Amino acid sequence: MSENGSLLAVEDVNAYYGESHILRGLSLEVESGEICALLGRNGAGKTTTVRSIAGATPPVVRSGSIHFRGKDLTDVPPDDRSIGGIGLVPEERRVFSNLTVEENLHMADVSRNKSNLIRRNIENPAETVDVNVIYEAFPRLDERRDQLAGTLSGGEQQMLAIARALRQGPDLLMLDEPYEGLAPQIVEDVEDAIDRINNEGTTILLIEQNAIAAMAISDRCYVIDQGEVVFEGPSDELKADEEIRQQYLGV
Amino acid sequence: MSAVQQLFSILLNGLQLGAIFALLGIGLTIILGTMNFLNLAHGALYLIGAYAGMLIMRVITLRTGLLMDLGIQNLGLGWGFVIALFLVPLVGFVVGVLMERLVAKPFYKRPHTDQLLVTFGLALIVEELVKQVIGGNTFQSQAPDTLLGLQVSGPISLPIVGGFPRWRLVIILIAFIVIALTWLFMEKTDWGLIVKAGTLDSEMVSLLGIRIDRSYALVFGLGAALAAFAGLIGTTFETVRPQIGTQRALVPAFLVLVVGGAGSVRGAIVGGIVLGTVLAGFQQSYAQWADIAMYALVALVLIFRPQGIFGSVEVEE
Ligand SMILES: Nc1ncnc2c1ncn2[C@@H]1O[C@H](COP(=O)(O)OP(=O)(O)OP(=O)(O)O)[C@@H](O)[C@H]1O
Numbered sequence A: 001m002s003e004n005g006s007l008l009a010v011e012d013v014n015a016y017y018g019e020s021h022i023l024r025g026l027s028l029e030v031e032s033g034e035i036c037a038l039l040g041r042n043g044a045g046k047t048t049t050v051r052s053i054a055g056a057t058p059p060v061v062r063s064g065s066i067h068f069r070g071k072d073l074t075d076v077p078p079d080d081r082s083i084g085g086i087g088l089v090p091e092e093r094r095v096f097s098n099l100t101v102e103e104n105l106h107m108a109d110v111s112r113n114k115s116n117l118i119r120r121n122i123e124n125p126a127e128t129v130d131v132n133v134i135y136e137a138f139p140r141l142d143e144r145r146d147q148l149a150g151t152l153s154g155g156e157q158q159m160l161a162i163a164r165a166l167r168q169g170p171d172l173l174m175l176d177e178p179y180e181g182l183a184p185q186i187v188e189d190v191e192d193a194i195d196r197i198n199n200e201g202t203t204i205l206l207i208e209q210n211a212i213a214a215m216a217i218s219d220r221c222y223v224i225d226q227g228e229v230v231f232e233g234p235s236d237e238l239k240a241d242e243e244i245r246q247q248y249l250g251v
Numbered sequence B: 001m002s003a004v005q006q007l008f009s010i011l012l013n014g015l016q017l018g019a020i021f022a023l024l025g026i027g028l029t030i031i032l033g034t035m036n037f038l039n040l041a042h043g044a045l046y047l048i049g050a051y052a053g054m055l056i057m058r059v060i061t062l063r064t065g066l067l068m069d070l071g072i073q074n075l076g077l078g079w080g081f082v083i084a085l086f087l088v089p090l091v092g093f094v095v096g097v098l099m100e101r102l103v104a105k106p107f108y109k110r111p112h113t114d115q116l117l118v119t120f121g122l123a124l125i126v127e128e129l130v131k132q133v134i135g136g137n138t139f140q141s142q143a144p145d146t147l148l149g150l151q152v153s154g155p156i157s158l159p160i161v162g163g164f165p166r167w168r169l170v171i172i173l174i175a176f177i178v179i180a181l182t183w184l185f186m187e188k189t190d191w192g193l194i195v196k197a198g199t200l201d202s203e204m205v206s207l208l209g210i211r212i213d214r215s216y217a218l219v220f221g222l223g224a225a226l227a228a229f230a231g232l233i234g235t236t237f238e239t240v241r242p243q244i245g246t247q248r249a250l251v252p253a254f255l256v257l258v259v260g261g262a263g264s265v266r267g268a269i270v271g272g273i274v275l276g277t278v279l280a281g282f283q284q285s286y287a288q289w290a291d292i293a294m295y296a297l298v299a300l301v302l303i304f305r306p307q308g309i310f311g312s313v314e315v316e317e
């Protein structure tokens, strides 16, 4: 843990796509056990933030630091971050459409193979979650184990993306617009799933376009604009702060 | 020859050519699919396989080249085909892994043009080295007489087709065993799963905790081993000279890639057989049109199905 006990501490990060400066001295913290929402307009830098945390490049983080459980992630590659407990449900799902549901979920086991872990120094590998536990939580996936992921409906693919991340047993699960393109009924299902995951002890960093929904489910919020934090605080406070909501979220 | 007879003999010859095309295409396609890397040195691996195979199997007489100038007249181990069958893919694998680490890796994130330039340069270097060291002359093909005590030379009488070279049947058999093993590897192992997932979205694979570069080296080595194996097979029925890498391996491998689709092993197998059969058909009827027919087929695929028969991505964005 870092000094103040945050699970994740992003400090003064400057991140670039080529020469364009996207995150401008961005800082945020996520406390263990909470649901933290990251809000902002299109192009505000939300995806760039989670990609930086996950270690995906580009963007390139040129300065600032990211600590996870007190450990500096600067030189930690994305695969080690994943095994170390940072999970990501990326924008647009990115399930492996040419693999079956079962094979998509099997990637967690592949990542823990001896041949994959050899000559790597991962301090606290997260423990994977048994696939049957996952199937119990997502019965729709259970019924479609042998179906190619590419043939699933959008909502089912979203479930699969979440399930795939959950199998890694992450301490921190980052979800980048998990409701994108889903019917309201499915949104509720996914929301329930997120709530359940959180109740079972996983910390959540949630990116959401729909600020109302995000404020409802989260404990705390960050609003970012042009790569800078313009609001941070309890979600109730944001609900009350009409000016910020009007200016940066348009609601 | 009756029409039916001719048809079956075309199919058999097509299978034989196609198996070799498929072996070449599989390597190229999985390397392009997973690493998004275009390898013009793929033919050089065939060349290395052919010369390594020849030198392991036989003892050849040098007529030109550096080694001859140094007073070496006879070169080769003369250990026979079976030993070569194990050693040549191994040589290919090692060369492939080295190629991946030293040449390909620094160019993964570079544009395809840069990759083409560096690998084409490498292909020229390998070809020129072979020419300078072992000589630029042509060596005749040589197939074994016996294999594990069984006679494999001479003609065999098949139903319908009639007389057919026994060795060609053996080649078909061995090549398809190797193709089947490759397919099993891709379908049934975790490595294969990584390769398939990586073909679609390699970044996502690493975001799931998998160190994908390791699979890259393995995939490259595997593709190289298959190309070298194809080279070994080639020496048993075609002449060997330094230019075969480009002429007999690189060009067919790319045609297979276009027909089968980038990243698809199944596509490479089917594409190889289709191209092999078309080529065999024309070779037996209108030989002078054979190459043109093959390019025409590829052009048709490019026009009507640019992503190839089984491909999910187009060869060039
Ligand atoms: N690969 C890239 N190359 C160059 N610029 C990029 C790239 N990805 C994003 N950007 C730019 O970075 C800025 C932040 O993008 P980002 O994807 O982080 O926004 P976001 O907050 O996630 O938006 P959205 O709500 O639309 O998903 C945008 O101006 C975008 O154009």
Ligand SMILES: [Mg+2]
Pocket (backbone or CB within 6 Å): A046, A047, A048, A091, A176
């Ligand atoms: Mg985004």
